Amino acid sequence: MADVPIDSGGGGPLAFLRTQAARNVYERVMHALLFIASAFSILVTLGIIASLFGEAITFFTANPEVTLREYLTGTEWAPLLQSNPQFGILPLINGTIMIAVLSSLVALPVGLATAIFLSEYAPGRLRRAVKPLLEILSGIPTVVYGYFALVFITPQLERIIAAINTAFGLTDGPGEIEINLFNALSASIVVGVLIIPLVASISEDAMRSVPRSLREGSFALGATQFETATRVVVPAALSGILASFVIAISRAIGETMAVTVAAGATPKMTLNPLESVQTMTAFIVQVSFGDAAAGSINSQSIYAVGATLFLMTFTMNLIGDFILRRFREEYE
Amino acid sequence: MSTVETTTPTTQAPAAEAVGTYKENRSARENAGRIFFVILILATVFGLVMLALLITDVVVKGIFNDLPGDYMLVTGDISGDTITANEVAVIDPLERIAGSRTQTDRGIAGEIVGTETRTEETRGGDTLNLEFLVLDTEHGEVLIQIDEDTVILDEDEGETPATLESFPVDGSAHVMVIGIERQDFIIGQEILVGPPEGSIAGEIRSFEGPTISVQIASDDGTEELSVQQNITLETSMGRRTVVLEEGTLMFFAADPDGDQTQLEELFGTRPPLTGTVITDFPSRRPREAGMLSGIVGSVIVIGLTALFSFPLGVGAAIYLEEYANRGWLTNLINININNLAGVPSIVYGMLGLTVFVRFFGAFRPSSPLVQAFNIPVEEGAVGGWIFNLFGIPWLEIHLPFGRSLLAGGATMTLLILPIVIIASREAIRAVPPSIREAAFGLGATKWQVISRTIFPIAFPGIMTGMILALSRAIGETAPLIIMGAFTFIAFLPSSIWDQFTVMPIQIYNWVQLPGDAFRVQLAAAGIIILLAIMLSMNAIAIFLRNRFEIKW
Numbered sequence: 102m103a104d105v106p107i108d109s110g111g112g113g114p115l116a117f118l119r120t121q122a123a124r125n126v127y128e129r130v131m132h133a134l135l136f137i138a139s140a141f142s143i144l145v146t147l148g149i150i151a152s153l154f155g156e157a158i159t160f161f162t163a164n165p166e167v168t169l170r171e172y173l174t175g176t177e178w179a180p181l182l183q184s185n186p187q188f189g190i191l192p193l194i195n196g197t198i199m200i201a202v203l204s205s206l207v208a209l210p211v212g213l214a215t216a217i218f219l220s221e222y223a224p225g226r227l228r229r230a231v232k233p234l235l236e237i238l239s240g241i242p243t244v245v246y247g248y249f250a251l252v253f254i255t256p257q258l259e260r261i262i263a264a265i266n267t268a269f270g271l272t273d274g275p276g277e278i279e280i281n282l283f284n285a286l287s288a289s290i291v292v293g294v295l296i297i298p299l300v301a302s303i304s305e306d307a308m309r310s311v312p313r314s315l316r317e318g319s320f321a322l323g324a325t326q327f328e329t330a331t332r333v334v335v336p337a338a339l340s341g342i343l344a345s346f347v348i349a350i351s352r353a354i355g356e357t358m359a360v361t362v363a364a365g366a367t368p369k370m371t372l373n374p375l376e377s378v379q380t381m382t383a384f385i386v387q388v389s390f391g392d393a394a395a396g397s398i399n400s401q402s403i404y405a406v407g408a409t410l411f412l413m414t415f416t417m418n419l420i421g422d423f424i425l426r427r428f429r430e431e432y433e
Numbered sequence: 434m435s436t437v438e439t440t441t442p443t444t445q446a447p448a449a450e451a452v453g454t455y456k457e458n459r460s461a462r463e464n465a466g467r468i469f470f471v472i473l474i475l476a477t478v479f480g481l482v483m484l485a486l487l488i489t490d491v492v493v494k495g496i497f498n499d500l501p502g503d504y505m506l507v508t509g510d511i512s513g514d515t516i517t518a519n520e521v522a523v524i525d526p527l528e529r530i531a532g533s534r535t536q537t538d539r540g541i542a543g544e545i546v547g548t549e550t551r552t553e554e555t556r557g558g559d560t561l562n563l564e565f566l567v568l569d570t571e572h573g574e575v576l577i578q579i580d581e582d583t584v585i586l587d588e589d590e591g592e593t594p595a596t597l598e599s600f601p602v603d604g605s606a607h608v609m610v611i612g613i614e615r616q617d618f619i620i621g622q623e624i625l626v627g628p629p630e631g632s633i634a635g636e637i638r639s640f641e642g643p644t645i646s647v648q649i650a651s652d653d654g655t656e657e658l659s660v661q662q663n664i665t666l667e668t669s670m671g672r673r674t675v676v677l678e679e680g681t682l683m684f685f686a687a688d689p690d691g692d693q694t695q696l697e698e699l700f701g702t703r704p705p706l707t708g709t710v711i712t713d714f715p716s717r718r719p720r721e722a723g724m725l726s727g728i729v730g731s732v733i734v735i736g737l738t739a740l741f742s743f744p745l746g747v748g749a750a751i752y753l754e755e756y757a758n759r760g761w762l763t764n765l766i767n768i769n770i771n772n773l774a775g776v777p778s779i780v781y782g783m784l785g786l787t788v789f790v791r792f793f794g795a796f797r798p799s800s801p802l803v804q805a806f807n808i809p810v811e812e813g814a815v816g817g818w819i820f821n822l823f824g825i826p827w828l829e830i831h832l833p834f835g836r837s838l839l840a841g842g843a844t845m846t847l848l849i850l851p852i853v854i855i856a857s858r859e860a861i862r863a864v865p866p867s868i869r870e871a872a873f874g875l876g877a878t879k880w881q882v883i884s885r886t887i888f889p890i891a892f893p894g895i896m897t898g899m900i901l902a903l904s905r906a907i908g909e910t911a912p913l914i915i916m917g918a919f920t921f922i923a924f925l926p927s928s929i930w931d932q933f934t935v936m937p938i939q940i941y942n943w944v945q946l947p948g949d950a951f952r953v954q955l956a957a958a959g960i961i962i963l964l965a966i967m968l969s970m971n972a973i974a975i976f977l978r979n980r981f982e983i984k985w
Binding site for chain 1: 771773909910914956964968971975
């Protein structure tokens with residue numbers, strides 16, 4: 102059986118390829134190759150963990166002046182100083198979290214409102230037009246958003262601050278509000294705009310998967326469309342909405358170019374969004390753009406910062422995934 | 434249940450009255466929805482206005498504003514808005530301020546009315562004496578810091594005021610300063626001391642008038658150059674016209690060895706987005722800067738990315754959709770792919786740096802692997818182990834990859850792989866099961882079903898996802914910066930082992946350089962090119978989706 106050519110016109114030098122046995126081998130080889138392709142993603146994760154944490158551990162073991170305790174609790178970050186460099190990551194985390202929080206203030210309400218509109222109000226044609234637009238909006242390179250923040254938004258903020266100063270008679274006085282050319286606020290605004298599509302699209306998916314019957318039941322009880330949207334659909338889709346929030350905040354934490362361009366390079370412990378700050382991502386870019394030599398303390402320090410960043414975003418993504426799975430309301 | 438009670442008339446109240454309250458309530462409650470709508474529409478309008486402003490802003494700055502010229506120091510006779518020049522020095526501002534992240538510098542001029550010394554403490558605990566000139570300018574009193582790097586040019590040769598004490602502080606000396614703006618003072622970089630109101634500094638904006646010949650001072654004596662007579666300067670005091678006279682002496686601090694053609698280029702202004710932005714290499718001079726190497730680098734990196742990510746991504750998607758059984762391994766792979774899609778792009782840059790650029794340091798001269806096998810590694814910028822596979826000359830292999838196009842493409846592949854897998858899976862899932870079953874019914878093997886029916890049907894969807902993923906990769910900046918792509922690449926790559934740069938890195942570089950010419954205008958030009966390429970890729974993807982998608 103195994104040696105009988107399947108093709109009736111069999112013959113010629115390649116006839117053995119068309120035997121059942123050869124086919125079985127071929128099937129198995131393809132199966133194996135496809136499995137390798139899908140298992141490759143696990144290799145990528147292992148690679149990330151090995152490269153980040155391997156070098157981060159080197160950073161702590163090869164430099165006795167840096168302790169893990171100082172790294173996690175120190176409030177001064179000045180690794181580029183020649184004499185007496187300081188490695189306390191809190192200022193970088195401070196900058197990162199400030200921008201993540203401020204950008205969520207922009208993105209979460211607007212993104213949720215967009216999602217409610219798209220899923221509950223918009224006619225099909227409008228939704229089909231808006232969705233690709235959102236896709237394009239999220240596809241604009243982040244360095245362009247950084248340019249927008251630095252060249253367009255910051256000057257507008259400067260104007261507004263100057264107007265406030267004049268209106269309240271603060272100019273040249275002790276209470277004068279000062280705004281830095283590089284500031285966290287303008288970076289936060291563009292990062293917020295950048296993550297709106299993410300919030301909108303995940304939340305909208307969640308709301309659209311709420312079954313019609315719930316909406317119709319609500320209408321039958323005399324609720325308005327807005328009440329149906331906010332008191333029936335949103336609670337029913339809450340897990341998806343919360344997950345979209347967590348994932349969006351995680352994206353804001355990992356956002357790089359917009360904050361590097363617009364927020365500056367001054368690691369500091371401050372809660373004033375008008376000052377220049379530095380995020381973890383911006384620090385990594387700053388060191389990499391300046392050609393740090395391999396093996397130097399600077400190039401090792403970016404791995405410690407990168408590992409911290411990875412842990413933060415990874416945890417948030419896991420939480421988002423967990424919320425999505427755990428609290429999903431299953432409807433038939 | 435409670436909702437029902439509040440909206441049904443209660444038994445105590447007469448029915449008509451209840452209906453009335455119900456209607457009032459109803460309209461009040463509907464108003465909440467209307468307010469939501471008004472706010473949403475206002476937000477959308479605001480967003481659209483911002484977007485329109487951004488686009489206008491970028492287009493105006495990238496296409497319609499001329500790039501400013503070099504800085505000029507002029508001494509001569511000033512009357513009104515016109516200066517008849519005796520001596521002109523053309524200065525390249527970037528040469529002096531490259532690397533600083535400050536606001537654009539501006540020439541400023543005024544009379545010296547005093548001096549000041551400040552003591553500041555450095556981080557290290559040392560004390561530092563800062564010395565300042567106090568200038569009376571159009572903008573009020575301005576402090577100019579003088580340090581050892583400050584170049585002081587004096588009209589009276591031989592009596593160069595080297596220290597603060599030697600400056601006349603009675604308002605009789607007029608100085609022009611080019612420098613860097615700090616919080617509350619200006620670091621003087623070039624100071625020209627002259628008689629009051631005899632000199633001015635500013636940015637060259639345009640040239641007009643008849644052509645005359647001027648003297649160019651160079652190392653080999655002087656030569657003649659024909660230029661247009663009137664120069665418009667943008668100074669701290671507004672626009673001024675400088676009139677050149679026959680034989681005016683000009684100095685080019687910027688480019689002393691430049692030949693005449695280059696000098697003429699110095700004077701020309703042009704819009705940022707012209708053909709030369711596409712055909713020129715990066716440069717320190719705004720008007721000669723372009724992104725040719727960035728465009729070529731982007732195209733090659735994206736090509737390599739497509740080449741690697743297509744088999745890997747589509748293969749993984751086929752396996753997960755067609756072969757995988759429900760089990761812990763499949764589950765793990767699924768969760769893992771979702772998580773990889775959420776990893777910040779900058780982390781992929783660090784992964785690429787360690788794995789592709791450095792191979793975990795396995796080919797460093799001191800590594801155990803190199804010493805055990807006695808591998809001939811080279812040190813230096815390229816470095817590593819270079820050999821020809823099977824002795825074929827063009828099959829050159831570098832280990833590790835170094836900061837090469839190949840390493841860039843590989844890094845980008847890892848970055849977009851999760852997106853490609855997720856998009857391909859959706860395309861494959863859209864193929865109805867009946868097609869599979871029909872093919873199996875005809876006696877096809879599993880791989881035949883996949884390769885001859887499912888894959889061709891899902892192909893347009895896969896391509897759409899692939900192009901969208903690549904259009905995202907083309908705008909990614911951070912991973913390639915971390916991985917070590919270069920900024921100033923003034924050659925085109927000859928192989929995948931060459932160093933490279935990409936478009937978004939050029940834009941980032943321009944944005945963070947001081948001076949509006951780079952920071953605002955050239956960056957705008959670069960953004961227009963990048964967005965044009967990205968949007969056309971998106972358009973192709975949407976076209977493919979609409980043209981070839983089969984609805985079942």
